[in-house]
Amino acid sequence: MVIIWIILGALLLWEIQSVWYAKHWDEELFVSLAFSRKSTVRGESCELLETIENRKLLPLPVLKVKFQVSRQLAFEDAGTESSVTDQYYRNDVFSVRPYTRHIRSLRFTCKKRGFYRINGLDVVAGDLFLTHELPKSLPVDSQLYVYPRPFRGMDFNGAMRQLNGEVATKRHLQEDPFEYLGIREYTPRDTLRDVNWKATARSGELKVNQKGCTAQRSVRLVVNLEDGAILRQEDLLEASIEMAAAAAELFIGQGIRTSLETNGPDLLTKEAVCLKASCGVGHLDSIFRGLARIDLEKPAPSFEPIRERLEEMEDRESLCTIFFSADARPEFQQLLEKFRKEKREFIWFCPVNRIIRPEINAGIRPYTRLIDVEEGGWL
Numbered sequence: 001m002v003i004i005w006i007i008l009g010a011l012l013l014w015e016i017q018s019v020w021y022a023k024h025w026d027e028e029l030f031v032s033l034a035f036s037r038k039s040t041v042r043g044e045s046c047e048l049l050e051t052i053e054n055r056k057l058l059p060l061p062v063l064k065v066k067f068q069v070s071r072q073l074a075f076e077d078a079g080t081e082s083s084v085t086d087q088y089y090r091n092d093v094f095s096v097r098p099y100t101r102h103i104r105s106l107r108f109t110c111k112k113r114g115f116y117r118i119n120g121l122d123v124v125a126g127d128l129f130l131t132h133e134l135p136k137s138l139p140v141d142s143q144l145y146v147y148p149r150p151f152r153g154m155d156f157n158g159a160m161r162q163l164n165g166e167v168a169t170k171r172h173l174q175e176d177p178f179e180y181l182g183i184r185e186y187t188p189r190d191t192l193r194d195v196n197w198k199a200t201a202r203s204g205e206l207k208v209n210q211k212g213c214t215a216q217r218s219v220r221l222v223v224n225l226e227d228g229a230i231l232r233q234e235d236l237l238e239a240s241i242e243m244a245a246a247a248a249e250l251f252i253g254q255g256i257r258t259s260l261e262t263n264g265p266d267l268l269t270k271e272a273v274c275l276k277a278s279c280g281v282g283h284l285d286s287i288f289r290g291l292a293r294i295d296l297e298k299p300a301p302s303f304e305p306i307r308e309r310l311e312e313m314e315d316r317e318s319l320c321t322i323f324f325s326a327d328a329r330p331e332f333q334q335l336l337e338k339f340r341k342e343k344r345e346f347i348w349f350c351p352v353n354r355i356i357r358p359e360i361n362a363g364i365r366p367y368t369r370l371i372d373v374e375e376g377g378w379l
Contacts, residue, residue: 021058021127025134028055031065032140033118036105039145039288042113046144048075050104052094060096062126067140072112110146113238115267115293118142147288150246151239151371156349159369163347164250167219167319182281184210184253210255210281218257218277220318221247222310223291224325224332225264225300231355234296236326239351239373241291243324252284256319260287261310263303264294272301303327307335323348328358336364 029052036047048069054060068087075088094102118140125134183199186206199207223244225237244260251258259277266273273290275283310321321344325332328350339346340363348368350358360368 018127018129018132021125022132022134024056024058025060025125025127026123026136027058029053029060029123030055031121031123031138033067033121033142035142035144037144039147039285039292040110041147042110042149045107045109046073048073048106048108048142050092050106051101052096052103053101054096054098057098059098059128060094060125061128062130063094063096064124065092065094065121066090066124067118067121069118070114070116072110072114072146073108073116073144074111075106075108077106110144112146113148113241113292114146115289116144116146145289145292148238148242148245148291150249151242152246153371153373155369156243156246156371159347159349159371160247160250163320163322164254167251167256168254182210183207217319218259219247219251220277220321221258221260222306222321222323222325223260223262223264224303224306224323224327225262225294225296226303226325226327226329226332227299228327228329233326233353233356235373236351236353236356237296239371240324240326240349241294243349243351243371244322245288245291247322247324248284248287252279252287255279258283258287260290261306262290262294263300263306264296265298265301266290267293267295272305303332307331310335311338319345321346324351325349326351326356328360333361333364336367337361340364340367 031053032049032051034049034051036049040046050065052063052065066089068089071086071088073088075090078088078090090106092104094104096102120137121140122135122137124136126132127134183196184207186195186208194208196207196209221244223240225240227233227237241264244262248258248260257277257279260273260275262273264273265271273294275287275290278286321339323336323346325348336346336348346367348364350360350368350370351373352358352370353372353374357370360370
């Protein structure tokens with residue numbers, strides 16, 4: 001008889017806890033995912049912070065947190081609990097006591113430039129006896145920009161140094177004492193009257209005031225992402241983007257107004273990524289964000305609209321036009337030939353590899369730099 005009462009008591013306890021968990025398990029339960037930084041650079045490591053907070057007396061013996069993210073974010077602890085197809089599917093298991101908070105740091109490496117977002121997650125709880133699974137979907141909006149890594153290579157760096165010297169001699173800019181753009185690090189070109197002593201005292205390093213510029217002429221960066229090859233050469237397209245990032249970093253860092261023209265579609269707006277000339281605080285980040293959001297999953301639109309726009313622009317608006325294009329088809333080279341005949345200042349950086357070695361017209365060959373991505377900064 002005692003055994004029967006024990007069995008009945010156990011069944012009653014099981015039923016009570018089952019009903020109670022089904023009704024109250026998700027009350028005062030907070031689960032979130034957040035990247036440790038808003039932006040990083042391709043090849044660098046970052047962290048995803050997984051936070052679970054249980055603000056009630058009811059414990060959760062088993063709580064599974066499931067979410068998916070791009071496989072281009074390579075998690076260091078990826079194991080049997082996760083799967084990788086076109087997306088990376090992760091399933092983390094926690095045991096959550098009453099009134100506790102768990103924060104798990106998931107470290108990963110950014111394999112590719114891009115804009116990454118986690119739009120939601122699923123949580124699955126178990127009751128006290130682990131006989132039922134209680135699922136629920138929760139909204140999450142975590143975003144991460146992975147900027148292109150500025151291209152580095154012996155040939156490219158040498159060409160950029162030479163170009164930078166030519167631009168500097170043509171610049172003839174005077175600082176506008178009434179336009180304050182922010183604070184930057186001290187360089188040997190700065191004078192003591194430019195030093196911001198308060199910022200220097202706070203940081204322990206020399207800081208100077210960055211002034212605006214009186215002239216409106218700018219460097220124009222043009223990225224052509226049309227792929228004329230029979231076999232898609234994504235490494236060359238990515239190299240074009242990373243060369244543009246390096247050029248933007250160089251010129252904006254010197255306070256030179258820089259604009260960006262591309263035919264690469266924005267992952268969010270679906271429009272071509274283009275930014276007007278500026279050298280203000282945040283403009284480099286704007287260019288890097290734009291380059292990060294270029295979607296190469298689909299073929300780039302025609303370069304024709306940019307060609308027409310460039311032909312209409314007057315050369316006095318630009319110190320120099322810098323083209324980055326692996327596409328060397330006749331239509332593109334004809335545009336450069338027209339620039340040469342009109343005596344416009346330009347240079348073409350053409351990324352190449354062992355497979356792609358384009359023929360360059362004799363007229364524009366002095367304005368062309370073939371950059372081998374396998375010997376340069378492509379990782």
